[in-house]
Amino acid sequence: MSMKSWQNQRGFLFLKEERCKGCGFCIDLCPKKVLRQSEVMNAKGYHPPELYDVEGCIMCDICTEICPDFAIYRYRSKERGKNA
Ligand code: SF4
Numbered sequence: 001m002s003m004k005s006w007q008n009q010r011g012f013l014f015l016k017e018e019r020c021k022g023c024g025f026c027i028d029l030c031p032k033k034v035l036r037q038s039e040v041m042n043a044k045g046y047h048p049p050e051l052y053d054v055e056g057c058i059m060c061d062i063c064t065e066i067c068p069d070f071a072i073y074r075y076r077s078k079e080r081g082k083n084a
């Protein structure tokens, strides 16, 4: 299964492209509007999302919670030595 990932200073966003059913929920509900439909077509014939504004992603987890197919999720980098 192909896995995509993007990284910024806040963490990683992972996407299992083959799980995606192209519903677009993650794109619509991302508060930062940093996801869009990609040109890629997966084996099911759907276009998975892509993170086109990597730095704009705040690793908020909304896409993870909304995805019905557990296709997208984030790993948040831990702050080291800071309370912020
Ligand atoms: S983690 Fe949040 S900001 Fe990043 S793509 Fe998902 S919904 Fe958008």
Ligand code: SF4
Binding pocket: 019, 020, 021, 022, 023, 024, 025, 026, 027, 048, 049, 066, 067, 068, 069, 070, 071, 072
């Ligand atoms: S919410 Fe999940 S299934 Fe729907 S487009 Fe996004 S990654 Fe694909």
